[in-house]
Amino acid sequence: MTDRLILGIESSCDETGVGIVRLGPDGAVELLADEVASSVEEHARFGGVVPEVASRAHLEAMLPTMRRALDGAGVELADVHSIAVTAGPGLAGALLVGVSAAKAYAAALGKPLYGVNHLAGHVAADTLQHGPLPKRCLAMLVSGGHTQLLLVEGLAHSITEVGSTVDDAAGEAYDKVARLLDLPYPGGPPIDRMAARGDRCAIAFPRGLTGPRDNTYDFSFSGLKTAVARWVERCERAGEEVPVADVAASFQEAVADVLTSKAIRAAKDLRVDTLVISGGVAANSRLSGLAAERCAEAGIELRVPRPRLCTDNGAMIAAIGAHLVAAGREPSPLDLSTVPGLPVGTVQIV
Amino acid sequence: MFHLDADVKSSRFRHAVPLTTVLVLALDTATPAVTAGVVDLTPDSPPRLLAQRVTLDAKAHGELLTPHLLRALAEAGRSLADVDAIVVGAGPGPFTGLRVGLATAGALGQALDRPAYPVPTPDAIALDAHSGVPLLVATDARRREVYWAAYDAAGHRTGGPHVERPADLAEKLSSLGLAAAAGEGARIYADVLGLAGLGVTLLDAAHPTPVGLVRAAAREVLARAEPAPLTPLYLRRPDAVEPAARKRVTRA
Numbered sequence: 001m002t003d004r005l006i007l008g009i010e011s012s013c014d015e016t017g018v019g020i021v022r023l024g025p026d027g028a029v030e031l032l033a034d035e036v037a038s039s040v041e042e043h044a045r046f047g048g049v050v051p052e053v054a055s056r057a058h059l060e061a062m063l064p065t066m067r068r069a070l071d072g073a074g075v076e077l078a079d080v081h082s083i084a085v086t087a088g089p090g091l092a093g094a095l096l097v098g099v100s101a102a103k104a105y106a107a108a109l110g111k112p113l114y115g116v117n118h119l120a121g122h123v124a125a126d127t128l129q130h131g132p133l134p135k136r137c138l139a140m141l142v143s144g145g146h147t148q149l150l151l152v153e154g155l156a157h158s159i160t161e162v163g164s165t166v167d168d169a170a171g172e173a174y175d176k177v178a179r180l181l182d183l184p185y186p187g188g189p190p191i192d193r194m195a196a197r198g199d200r201c202a203i204a205f206p207r208g209l210t211g212p213r214d215n216t217y218d219f220s221f222s223g224l225k226t227a228v229a230r231w232v233e234r235c236e237r238a239g240e241e242v243p244v245a246d247v248a249a250s251f252q253e254a255v256a257d258v259l260t261s262k263a264i265r266a267a268k269d270l271r272v273d274t275l276v277i278s279g280g281v282a283a284n285s286r287l288s289g290l291a292a293e294r295c296a297e298a299g300i301e302l303r304v305p306r307p308r309l310c311t312d313n314g315a316m317i318a319a320i321g322a323h324l325v326a327a328g329r330e331p332s333p334l335d336l337s338t339v340p341g342l343p344v345g346t347v348q349i350v
Numbered sequence: 351m352f353h354l355d356a357d358v359k360s361s362r363f364r365h366a367v368p369l370t371t372v373l374v375l376a377l378d379t380a381t382p383a384v385t386a387g388v389v390d391l392t393p394d395s396p397p398r399l400l401a402q403r404v405t406l407d408a409k410a411h412g413e414l415l416t417p418h419l420l421r422a423l424a425e426a427g428r429s430l431a432d433v434d435a436i437v438v439g440a441g442p443g444p445f446t447g448l449r450v451g452l453a454t455a456g457a458l459g460q461a462l463d464r465p466a467y468p469v470p471t472p473d474a475i476a477l478d479a480h481s482g483v484p485l486l487v488a489t490d491a492r493r494r495e496v497y498w499a500a501y502d503a504a505g506h507r508t509g510g511p512h513v514e515r516p517a518d519l520a521e522k523l524s525s526l527g528l529a530a531a532a533g534e535g536a537r538i539y540a541d542v543l544g545l546a547g548l549g550v551t552l553l554d555a556a557h558p559t560p561v562g563l564v565r566a567a568a569r570e571v572l573a574r575a576e577p578a579p580l581t582p583l584y585l586r587r588p589d590a591v592e593p594a595a596r597k598r599v600t601r602a
Contacts (some may be wrong), residue, residue: 023545045592050587052445059582063456077461093446102452103416108430108461179596228598237600256555334420337412 004081005032006316006325009066010089011098012118013145014039014054016061018069019315020127023081023322032126033073034308034315037061044185048146048175055093062101067099069314080111082331084321087115087349090145095338103334112331114321115349117159117342118312119146124155124323125309125316126214129166134274138162138267142259142287143279143311144171144186145220149266150344152276155320156327160265161344163217166209170255173221177228177251180243191248192284198245200253200286203231207258217266223227224254250348256286260294276303283307285319324348372434372571375423375458376560379415380443380471381452381489381534382408386419387560388426388433393572397564400426404557411450419454435574437567438473438557440468441583442497442511445491452580465577466565472499472511472533474562479532479555481505485548486528488535488543494537497585499523500526513585516542522550532556 003022008085010017020033041047060251085102088095099115106113116181123139139150139159147165152158167174171188178187183194186349205227208220228251235242267275275295279288288304309316322348332349371392377384385404385477386588403418423429438455441448452468459466472487476499479485485505488498491513498519499510516539523543531545532555541551564571 014486046590047593050588051591053590055445056582056584056588059453059456063460064455066457066460093449096446097449097453098416101457104457105455105461107416107420108458131397196534198461226599233598233600326600336418 003074004325005079006322007080007083007285008314008316008321009083009085009098009102010118010312010314010317011094012086012088013045013094013312013314014049016058016065017314017317018065019313019318020069020073020075021315021318021322023326027132027326029319029322030128031315032075033069034346035065035069035072036313037065040186043238044065047179047185049091051091051093054091054340055097058094058097062097064272070119073325077105077109080109082112082114083320084116084279084317084324085116086121086317087336088118088339090118090340092338092340095340099336099338102271103336106270107334113334113336114329115332115336116317116320116324117252117347119148119150119344120155120159120347121316121320123152123159123276125278125313126138126303127155127306128306128315128319130303133276136272136275137274138270138272139276139277139278140259140263141279142170142277144175145169146279147221148344149217149263151270151272153324154348156329157349159344161216162270163219163262165219165221167220167222168225170219170221170259172250173225173255174281176225180229180245183243188281188284189283191252192255195249195252195286198243198247198249200249202243202246203250205250205254207254210258216263219258219262221255228231247346248269252284252286256284256290259287260291263291264294264298264300268298274301278305278310280311282302282310294333320347325348355515357453367453368571373428373432374435374437374571375419375433375565376437376563377415377419377451377473378439378474378563379380379411379447380439380441380595381557383557384414384418385560386415386422387556388428388573389560389570391564391571397561397568399561399574400428402560408444408447411447415450419482420529429461430458433462435464435571436466437563437571438466438468438580439471439474439563440581441471442494442513443471443508443538444582445582448582452582456580465574466580467570467577468580469566470498470499470507470511471565472581473507473566474558475533475555476501476507478559478562479530479553481530481532481553484527486523486526486531486536487533488539489533490535490538496539498535500528510584511585520544523550543576564567
């Protein structure tokens with residue numbers, strides 16, 4: 001069998017992504033194009049993603065982003081073998097723009113359509129940089145919308161949720177704490193930069209859900225955010241200057257500590273020797289640093305895709321699409337629905 | 351003398367020959383009607399409907415539009431490759447559904463290398479209504495509001511589209527000198543608008559039809575004009591408020 005080009009379309013949140021990968025006869029997946037148009041700046045003054053603003057931006061960006069991806073890969077739509085699109089989870093109105101366009105591309109080209117899971121895409125993104133995953137591995141997805149531990153036993157076969165956040169996502173906690181510290185949105189990068197100048201042991205912020213009776217693999221970041229708020233307000237009341245760098249470093253340490261310790265614990269309990277960390281927060285320097293340290297101690301191989309592949313993009317959707325095509329999966333129907341609350345176990349909507 | 355030269359792009363070639371029949375795919379998702387139709391358009395006669403698929407379901411635009419257009423084409427014995435142009439309703443309409451039509455039309459146009467022409471949805475309804483008198487077109491904007499536009503006896507738009515509470519529109523109606531009303535919004539709010547008291551006749555045209563959509567764009571389609579951008583007529587800004595000062599978690 002010859003090479004097959006798989007197109008991936010992503011519009012679940014505030015990034016319009018179009019990616020193109022080449023699926024080789026041996027199952028190898030090679031990245032050809034990865035174009036993203038972000039509406040993040042339009043959301044900044046609201047302190048979070050405004051769904052309607054994101055949906056409008058997707059409609060404006062879809063065709064130009066597709067054009068750039070095709071030009072970047074040096075291919076035409078007619079060369080495409082299959083089209084994969086994020087069908088969920090995500091913002092309903094945003095998902096619908098990508099899925100509507102994907103259906104039209106599939107109909108116009110007479111090519112198969114695969115409605116895929118955004119979270120599976122995040123895990124698949126790593127295969128674009130580090131090659132095939134082992135038969136079993138643990139994946140930790142950390143972003144503004146998700147914080148989950150997943151047992152992956154074949155991307156096209158079985159993804160099982162091991163644990164997840166019971167309240168805020170890790171990235172959401174970063175955004176809220178950034179706001180407390182008068183740092184810009186999104187909060188991850190500025191807190192990371194500020195933390196580099198602070199003492200991560202300065203303040204002992206709480207580690208959520210780490211008590212003996214708490215669910216071992218679940219996360220909670222809402223209490224941490226409140227603890228930071230209390231600490232900042234106490235400073236302000238006492239007329240003290242808030243030591244922003246120390247607060248940022250100590251907050252970041254609490255997040256990275258809980259995430260990595262629970263991931264390592266799950267990997268050991270499930271007897272897997274590979275941990276993949278993906279999602280926007282995977283780009284955080286302390287998270288990846290601490291994960292590398294603890295994985296080395298535990299004899300676990302750590303895989304973190306480069307930041308560009310960690311954040312939402314179309315290439316990861318093309319990648320999961322390629323795995324489904326390689327596994328011989330039937331395409332999704334053209335009356336495919338978007339599923340904003342799609343569970344992670346459903347890799348493809350059929 | 352025109353040569354059939356391999357260097358002459360087909361689109362340029364078509365400029366030089368007398369226009370024959372143009373096959374138009376018409377789409378609209380600005381109302382609860384998920385509408386797809388295949389229409390023959392010629393310069394000298396009214397557009398002719400070959401096939402259509404329409405479903406009234408305000409929540410199914412995303413699911414149904416592409417299957418509908420494929421079924422309509424199949425019934426007409428044509429395929430997407432035969433389509434010469436696409437016409438799509440640009441609203442105003444509820445945002446989420448509205449974007450389905452525009453995203454679909456845009457992607458089809460890009461993949462098929464065919465022009466996609468946006469038309470205001472009420473313009474299509476006005477042409478469907480064939481009223482021959484000054485006309486109000488009102489569609490349901492939800493939140494107890496209507497999208498509305500006014501037309502003269504020839505079907506040219508004289509006002510709108512706007513979004514407004516029916517009671518506020520009612521106050522303006524007498525000054526607009528209308529004789530007929532069309533669109534689902536006019537039917538739903540006929541009493542609030544006081545249509546009967548003003549002697550305004552309620553017409554059947556509730557949702558845009560493929561023929562109405564194609565008529566609204568006929569001149570541009572036949573002239574193979576450069577299409578306008580596929581920009582939705584939102585009329586409302588996104589619901590979003592900038593956060594106020596942060597909430598305290600401890601007492602001051």
